[in-house]
Amino acid sequence: MAKNHNKKGTKSFWHRIRFKYKLAFFNESTLEEVWSFRLSQLTAFTMLGTFALFLIIITSLIIITTPIRNYLPGYLDVEVRKEIVQNALRADSLERVLAVQALYLENVAGILTGTMPLDSIREIDSLAHANANYEIPRTQQEEEFVKSFEEEEKYNLTTLNPNHTPTDAIFFYKPVNGMISSRYESDIRHYGVDLVAAPKESVLATLDGTVIFTGFDPQYGNVIQIQHKNGFVSIYKHNELLLKRMGDQVIAGEAIALVGNTGNLSTGPHLHFELWYRGTPLNPEEYIAF
Numbered sequence: 588m589a590k591n592h593n594k595k596g597t598k599s600f601w602h603r604i605r606f607k608y609k610l611a612f613f614n615e616s617t618l619e620e621v622w623s624f625r626l627s628q629l630t631a632f633t634m635l636g637t638f639a640l641f642l643i644i645i646t647s648l649i650i651i652t653t654p655i656r657n658y659l660p661g662y663l664d665v666e667v668r669k670e671i672v673q674n675a676l677r678a679d680s681l682e683r684v685l686a687v688q689a690l691y692l693e694n695v696a697g698i699l700t701g702t703m704p705l706d707s708i709r710e711i712d713s714l715a716h717a718n719a720n721y722e723i724p725r726t727q728q729e730e731e732f733v734k735s736f737e738e739e740e741k742y743n744l745t746t747l748n749p750n751h752t753p754t755d756a757i758f759f760y761k762p763v764n765g766m767i768s769s770r771y772e773s774d775i776r777h778y779g780v781d782l783v784a785a786p787k788e789s790v791l792a793t794l795d796g797t798v799i800f801t802g803f804d805p806q807y808g809n810v811i812q813i814q815h816k817n818g819f820v821s822i823y824k825h826n827e828l829l830l831k832r833m834g835d836q837v838i839a840g841e842a843i844a845l846v847g848n849t850g851n852l853s854t855g856p857h858l859h860f861e862l863w864y865r866g867t868p869l870n871p872e873e874y875i876a877f
């Protein structure tokens with residue numbers, strides 16, 4: 588009995604939605620039928636669904652093919668994004684310059700008023716200058732240790748070695764936050780380290796210096812080279828975007844490029860970083876804690 592009841596209910600449902608109703612229009616004066624059509628519930632639902640799907644398709648085409656997409660979240664134009672990143676980097680650099688200028692004026696005012704000795708002027712124009720900081724007073728134990736060490740090293744001739752790399756009191760800034768995927772191997776002519784990082788992350792100058800080369804290489808993509816003091820040269824390869832031009836002065840820690848995946852030798856977003864000293868490649872891991 589239950590099965591027969593279910594079958595009757597199913598037949599009754601399909602009968603209702605497929606039953607056609609007649610909609611007619613009459614002339615009010617003559618009561619003459621002007622126009623009429625037959626329509627079932629199933630046909631009405633089908634027509635409404637088709638119309639809704641048509642509206643969705645038309646709306647999607649308008650968003651995709653017209654500039655209105657730039658006003659929707661997630662559809663910002665790539666060029667606009669690059670401009671935003673560049674403006675943010677410029678703002679950061681301007682804050683740095685303002686801080687340097689403020690300290691410079693403070694030093695000048697202190698010298699003119701006589702409240703600041705010349706040998707105590709602070710420097711913030713570089714995060715990697717080679718001048719030792721003598722503002723911290725030494726303890727008695729430190730004085731004794733320095734005196735004994737200087738006495739022992741007085742006749743040490745290794746300082747006369749012309750191949751000595753002058754890295755004393757020099758802090759090398761880490762060029763990018765990332766993991767090493769390929770290390771320095773001079774045997775296979777891999778004169779640097781590969782650092783895997785997030786796409787478009789800022790690439791930072793490792794020391795103060797002058798940009799001596801910017802350009803595109805088919806194998807290494809966008810490349811930037813910086814000449815530093817004491818004969819050091821740092822090279823940054825496979826960049827997405829270069830933020831500096833040849834001849835620009837940069838300071839340590841300043842953004843010079845964005846991490847990318849350019850060049851035939853690149854298989855993913857990363858930075859290939861090289862460090863050279865007077866024409867000789869160096870292993871960056873011996874000077875920088877990545």
